[in-house]
Amino acid sequence: MALECELKYPEADLAALADRLRAAGAGTSGRYFEANTVYDRPDRSLKREGVLLRLRERQGQGVLTVKRPPANPVPSALKVFEEIETGVDDPSALAQALEAVGFVPAFRYEKVREKWRYMGCVVCLDHLPFGDFAEIEGEEASVPACAAALGLDPNRTTKATYHGLNLEYRLAKGLEPDENFVFEPGERAALLDEIENL
Template identity: 45%
Template sequence: MALEVERKFPDANLDDLRRRLAEAGALCHGAHFESNTVFYARDGCLVAGGRLLRLRSQEWATRFRHVLTLKLPAAVPAGAGQYKVREEREVEVSDASAMKHILEGLGYSAVARYEKVREPWVLDGVEVELDILPFMEGAELEGEPEAIEAVQRRLGLDKTAMSTKNYHQLHQEWLQRNNLPARRSFVFSEAQREAWRQQLGLGEENDVPPVSR
């Protein structure tokens, strides 16, 4: 169990951030392709309780990682009023497809899927994620509030618009701005996905639960 404290920067310049991170001596863990499937209980209890159940698959050129995560509402600690704060419980699983079938057998349904290319860095104890999604690019800082503030200034993000919204909420706003119908999922087109996989040096596409709503 861990407390997730984060801020997003939807308008961040990723090239500039990457340069500043390298100059600051930050550690890069390598970009990877990420597929996420969100599950809801049929009785709606997860949504009503402000909880999120997610199965994530991460793919690098040399390895895979699958993680089941439950996010729960959490009390906001002092000084974290301008952050998104959630309690996070997660466990690594060896087989994403088998885990999907287990969840379905327990009464959960896959209701949304989203993809991104994520490039994780670590600077002064703060996780800095450079994210490319089908509808936007942005950055996310996660760590202790005081450390996030310091890294934010160090990377020149103190004058960049920040948000405590999740990517689903940002996607809904993007759809509204572009007069597009509401939908839960946001995934790359086949051509975009193939291009990213080639750029990341990935092999055959991993088996990911197909959801498109």
């Protein structure tokens, strides 16, 4: 089972980072829109166990992901978890299958992501309804080195999930608690139109 190690950098200047990555010759798959549904048992026991079961949709294709704490945790400055992923040709059918065996949608979230490969890392430039973030995945030593090369502040990082960051944001803004974070319909339409016309 693959271990994934990452750090997030909040309040990222996505345009500036994209320019730096482009100038450095990094490769990108381009910008795309993601719609994610996190599933759990009705009693939310997966969440209590630290397990994520997620169905992600992108341009009609899907990815089913399970993330969980490593069986043998090691101290790390990065967020480390075991990850299992597989492609899904029919996300709607899989959603029905998950619900048929007792899983329920716990919350939904959306983002626009631009994924780059640089210095042995995967650099994700993420625009979410509550802010912009850079997420760097790689080895223990390569993530800080990549971040430094991109001019990211090593003191401005987090191992939190986007789910946790959304809840923190809502609390700080005095908003009602809501695990979902999706774009307003008008903003979603504008983002999709912008991506289609790139």
